[in-house]
Amino acid sequence: MNYFFAENLEQAKSFIRENDAVLVFFSDESCNVGDALSPKLQKMLQENYPEIKFMEINVQMIPEAAGYFNIFVIPSVLVYFDGRESIRQARHVGVASLEKEIQRLYNLMFN
Secondary structure, X not given: OOEEEOOOHHHHHHHHHHOOEEXXXXXXXXXXXXXXXXXXXXXXXXXXXXXXXXXXXXXXXXHHHHXXXXXXXXXXEEEEEOOEEEEEEXXXXXXXXXXXXXXXXXXXXXX
């Protein structure tokens, strides 16, 4: 599993630029939903989408990231393909619906 925990905004932006596909998971310490969701997303990527890297950004540690990425609720998920935001889900992130969106774009890019 390619897991990366961003420690600052520049690291996060560089990680997106340097990888073909990145799922960015936004969390904070108070989000119990995020604690349960993160492992599910990581497992989904590991089993079905090995080319997508997983990056977590804690918005309490990097508050400027919330503004830069326009994150207003936690948890939020952004998926980037070729450095461009392609998918955005927030608050009620459904693993099945997210996977359906990812699958279509992933197949176009990697298959």
